[in-house]
Amino acid sequence: MIPTLEWLPTGVNFLDQTKLPLEETYVLATDYKQVATVIRDMIVRGAPAIGVSAAMGVAIGILRSEATTIPALNAEVVIICDTLAATRPTAVNLFWGIGKIRDLYNNLAASGTSIPEIKEAVVAEARLMYDEDIAACKQMGQFGADLLPKEGTVLTHCNAGALATCGYGSALGVIRAAIERGHKIDVFADETRPFLQGARLTAWELMKDNIPTTVLCDNMSAHLMSKGRIQAVIVGADRIAANGDTANKIGTYGVSILAKEHGIPFYVAAPWATIDLATATGEGIPIEQRAASEVTHSNGKQMTPHGVAIENPAFDVTPAKYITAIITERGVLRAPFHESIRQMAEMPEPERILAKA
Structure with missing residues (x-):
């Protein structure tokens, strides 16, 4: 690793x-x-x-x-x-x-x-x-592995893998754990514009693990869902509000709507520390605005006209109603999330999880 x-x-x-x-x-x-x-x-x-x-x-x-x-x-x-x-x-x-x-x-x-x-x-x-x-x-992988299909294609957006963590990964960790259990899974990785975390990072680390991976442009998933070529979606998170609304890389919200429309389960995998009990709903999550140059340029080459206005929010918020389950190292949360999150938060804090040698 x-x-x-x-x-x-x-x-x-x-x-x-x-x-x-x-x-x-x-x-x-x-x-x-x-x-x-x-x-x-x-x-x-x-x-x-x-x-x-x-x-x-x-x-x-x-x-x-x-x-x-x-x-x-x-x-x-x-x-x-x-x-x-x-x-x-x-x-x-x-x-x-x-x-x-x-x-x-x-x-x-x-x-x-x-x-x-x-x-x-x-x-x-x-x-x-x-x-x-x-x-x-x-541990997230162990809780989430059997939520994924025994055989089929899983779509992910951005990079929630070993590169987004200290190792193994959150969303990609669940995929890894499922494959370790014998599931026959291949991955569609959204390229994730404008920073291309999917195309550059998710594809790179999954290929390192010999997990079959195909990169998609961000606007292709609806077409593939309509053809029955995606059986599940799993993403990471940067902040989860107390009601289950989830901030993740820009574009995730749209993918969640498409998954709901096509009857495809949409999972979020994130450590418990990502749940922000002090923020009631997604409306309270601050959205980072990044430099216009990430949109105007690619590999140092300008791609847009001089002076054009640019929007570059780094994240969007997926409402809890589009999320099938949230996978944490403490267990799997399901709707109504405001209740399941509260109940899990009220449980005695588990002993510190120590990595095995």
Whole structure:
């Protein structure tokens, strides 16, 4: 498994996803500002990977700090967290990752723990979160595998695979788990304009695993659904509201409507940390607006007339009514989602999931 990100003695090493599929190169971030740049520029992307990257960003910021007193370090931690939080607003995992390390730091600092011990503890926590993300993806796969057809074609949009997580993947993890159980599945991957995560990333990693994969232009799925060539849809998520409304890569909403019209199950796979209980509905999810150049240019070549207006929202929101089930590492949620999410949230928090050696 090629690591999406990796903690090294020298810093956090990131597979540069902007260069895939033609180049497998890495970017080493040696301080929190560089981690913020890696997240903002989509060198690393995908909500679960962003969450762990942000946690490692806070940890490396604390580790590299030259502060000699807790008050001075407190002030630095605020700046570190604010810098990372300003990178990408839609993925709630970003704020979850920052919050996990910040809360640990605050508790240790308040209890009189020494700065060297704090540094050791926050790094250990960030590295544990990496292991837990992979374990959570594998658990999602176990819960979701049998929801997919024993034989047939599954459509996915964007990349919710190993590249969007620390390993194995959320939506693609469910596909991997189904295939490991003997399901005969091939994948249609929407190209996912304008950043082409499906064409560049999903196709790349599924081909690495020898999973039959076909890339589609984003406007082809309706035609293929009408011909009976798609048996299920599974996608990831960047934020799930308390009622089940789900933000995912732009274009997902349209796919969900098409699936509903054609009687095709539409699944969302995401770690529990992606569920934002503080946001009641999808109306409250902030939608990131990205640079016009992602639309106007492709591989450095201008594709549109000079001066034309550009819209480039990175995400859209799929209403809960179009979602068949939400697969998490805690179990499968079904409608009415506001009730199933609340019930799962009220259950005793499970023990930390540790990745197997």
